[in-house]
Structures are given as C-alpha cells and as structure tokens.
Amino acid sequence: MSTAAKEGALAHLKVLDLSRVLAGPWCTQILADLGADVVKVERPGAGDDTRHWGPPFLKDAQGHDTDQASYFTACNRNKRSITIDMAKPEGQALIRQMALSSDILVENFKVGGLAHYGLDYASLQAINPRLIYCSVTGFGQDGPYAERAGYDLMIQAMSGMMSITGKADEVPGGGPQRVGVALTDLFTGVYASTAILAALEVRNRTGEGQHIDMALLDVGMAILANQAAGFLNTGNVPKRQGNSHPSLAPYQDFPTLDGAMLLAIGNDGQFRRFCNAVGKPEWADDERFAGMAARVTHRAVLIPAMEAVTRTRTTAQWVALLEDKAVPCGPINDIGQAFGDAQVKARGLVVNQPVAPAVIAQTAIESIATVASPLRLMATPPVLQRAPPALGEHTDEVLAGLGLDAAQVVALRQAGVV
Structure with a gap:
C-alpha cells in the first residue's frame, strides 16, 4: 500500500x-x-x-x-x-x-x-x-x-x-x-x-x-459455489467431510512426523509427480487412482496408504521435497506463523x-x-x-x-x- x-x-x-x-x-x-x-x-x-x-x-x-x-x-x-x-x-x-x-x-x-x-x-x-x-x-x-x-x-x-x-x-x-x-x-x-x-x-x-x-x-x-451447483444439478445434498474435498483427491491435510501438512493435488500430473517423489510410482498407474474421479471414488483406500508415507517425514521436509516438483504442499499455520511467513513479509x-x-x-x-x-x-x-x-x-x-x-x-x- x-x-x-x-x-x-x-x-x-x-x-x-x-x-x-x-x-x-x-x-x-x-x-x-x-x-x-x-x-x-x-x-x-x-x-x-x-x-x-x-x-x-x-x-x-x-x-x-x-x-x-x-x-x-x-x-x-x-x-x-x-x-x-x-x-x-x-x-x-x-x-x-x-x-x-x-x-x-x-x-x-x-x-x-x-x-x-x-x-x-x-x-x-x-x-x-x-x-x-x-x-x-x-x-x-x-x-x-x-x-x-x-x-x-x-x-x-x-x-x-x-x-x-x-x-x-x-x-x-x-x-x-x-x-x-x-x-x-x-x-x-x-x-x-x-x-x-x-x-x-x-x-x-x-x-x-x-x-x-x-x-x-x-x-x-x-x-456456496460448487457445493450449490452440485446440489442444484444432481439433487444430492452435500455433507460435511472435514478438510477433504468432495470432488478432488488427495486434497486435504495429512499427518507428518511432527504435526500436519496440507496437500492440494488438483490434477493427474501433480499426483504422478507426488507418487514418483515418494517412491510409489505404481500408485499413479493403479486404475483405482489413475484419474481424479477414480481417486475420489477410492479415497478410502488411497488416503490411509498416503498417510502411512506422510508420517515418515516432518512438515518442513515434505515442503522441501515437493516444492520444486510443482506439487502444492504447505504447512497448516496458526495466525502468528502466517504473519511470520517469508512471503507474507515480502x-x-x-x-x-x-x-x-x-x-x-x-x-x-x-x-x-x-x-x-x-x-x-x-x-x-x-x-x-x-x-x-x-x-x-x-x-x-x-x-x-x-x-x-x-x-x-x-x-x-x-x-x-x-
């Protein structure tokens, strides 16, 4: 300003x-x-x-x-x-x-x-x-x-x-x-x-x-945006589902070695790059996870498997690993941490x-x-x-x-x- x-x-x-x-x-x-x-x-x-x-x-x-x-x-x-x-x-x-x-x-x-x-x-x-x-x-x-x-x-x-x-x-x-x-x-x-x-x-x-x-x-x-659009065009009433997304997966918080992080994977390319980075390239080829709709349908299988992996590193380590791979990943800050963030300051x-x-x-x-x-x-x-x-x-x-x-x-x- x-x-x-x-x-x-x-x-x-x-x-x-x-x-x-x-x-x-x-x-x-x-x-x-x-x-x-x-x-x-x-x-x-x-x-x-x-x-x-x-x-x-x-x-x-x-x-x-x-x-x-x-x-x-x-x-x-x-x-x-x-x-x-x-x-x-x-x-x-x-x-x-x-x-x-x-x-x-x-x-x-x-x-x-x-x-x-x-x-x-x-x-x-x-x-x-x-x-x-x-x-x-x-x-x-x-x-x-x-x-x-x-x-x-x-x-x-x-x-x-x-x-x-x-x-x-x-x-x-x-x-x-x-x-x-x-x-x-x-x-x-x-x-x-x-x-x-x-x-x-x-x-x-x-x-x-x-x-x-x-x-x-x-x-x-x-x-209400996409939630309203979904109801108006299908008649299905959306339900609460915490930090996960009704139309995207994996798009939620995940446990880490020292807390939690947020993964916001919005397309198949990002998912494949994540899988390669964590040594699980077979996930991207699995027909249950090969497309967004499939991952949403089978999130009950995919998310626990991912959580077992995300628990092996700290949040900072995950951010460092994924930052240059164009996989959206970040910490879940409190407001004090948010105002202390380097980008917020910049x-x-x-x-x-x-x-x-x-x-x-x-x-x-x-x-x-x-x-x-x-x-x-x-x-x-x-x-x-x-x-x-x-x-x-x-x-x-x-x-x-x-x-x-x-x-x-x-x-x-x-x-x-x-």
Missing part, C-alpha cells in the same frame, strides 16, 4: 458511511483504501458497536490494554469519524447536507429504519439524483424475512454453510461448525463494493444514481499507522496495525491516509467542511447533536 502523496483510484469520490459492525464497514474500507474520502457517522458517546467488542483490546505505549477493541480497526482504516445523533432533527439535517455532496451512501439499518429520519433512498435521491445508495441487510428489502435482523452466524446456519463445514457426523468431534471469520459479512462487503463500482459506471453514462439492495442471505447462498501485508497526536494524548495508543489491502493496482495503488479513527476524531473538520463555524459547532455539541 502506498503512503505517497499519489492519489488513489477513487480519490474523486465522497462516501457517506452510515454502516456499523462489519459488512458495511468492510465495503467502505475497500473504497477508502482505493482513495475515496469516507466519512463514518457514529453515535455520540458510543460509536460503532465493534469499538467495544473485546477482548482483544488495543495496547497503549506501555503494552497495557486500553478500552479500545481491536475489532473496529479491522474494517475502518482510512476513514474520518464524525459523531451525529440522527434521532435529533438537527442531526438529520446535517446528514442530508452531507448526502447532497456525496457520491455514495452505505447503510445497514433495518428495512425502513432510515425512513423515520428522512434519510431513506427516496428522500435522499430527491435532493441528490446522482447518489448511489447501498443498503446492506440480513435478508434484503423484500420477502417474508425482510424485517428480521440478520447476523453472520445466523446466515452461515441458514444458508447451509455450517452443514458443509466441520468433521463428518460419524467422526469424533463431528458436527456443524461456523467458519472462523464472519465469512458472509466479509463477502457481502466485497460484493457491495463491486456493485457500487458498477453503479458508478452506469452513472457515468446516465448521470443517475441508484439503490443497491445487498442481503447477507443472498451472498451466503451465492458463495508482500508487505502488515501495515502500521501512527495515530494523531491528539488521539495519543487521549488514549496513549501510538500506532495501529492492520492487514494491507490485497488490491494491487500498479498505477494507482491503495493508499494509507489515516489510521482507524478515534470516535468523533474528525467531527470539527467535517463540520467545517460543511460551512459551519466554530460557534455553530460548539452549539451543536452542547445540544448533544454531535
């Missing part, structure tokens, strides 16, 4: 972020990393819920826990934070004023929730026809569940994702499991940013904005951003570490403009940009509007 003065790809865009927690903020962080000016509106005194979702908490300069949860930092880099009480008419007026000059608005309130404040799509489109207004909800703007609240864990369960994640029922420890991160929230954020960029292209042609309806359930069903995937002096004085937090954007645009790379903001850190700055003077800002603060 670039820290230079070069503008990001979306530096010409203004984004009004009324979203909280993860899916919406993930979307707006993608836009912010690409250079958009994202102003995050938060509740006075409380802010985004994730500011309080800890432990773990950020640490101060002495290494002690603060009251700032690290969760918030995952999805709010490069944004400006302003506090506004939208329940107050004066707060609603400020948000409408901001919407007038915004290109994009992202919100994740319940269906119809912002209509009470005159901040729904119809109300804001009337004053800014160019506005691209993205609504993120659990179940979408219509349908029998539209008014329900939706959370990632619920969607992982309802979509069937948990039914295909985890060990098989007959294996000790078997049962449905959630994915280790809020997968549908994250994918919804990515899909939402894609939809917004598409809507911008339409606006470039027509001059008109539009309403985008993003639903976690829709995304949860979409990312790609610069950890960024440390200093916080503003006023924030240091308030929190004793000197810098915040986040994971770099994976979007590598060579001419207009993602930018690092701001650390994840303190609550209301940019309130005065944003209000000044709206034309309010210092006395007006003081009056709004005394009235509890900001």
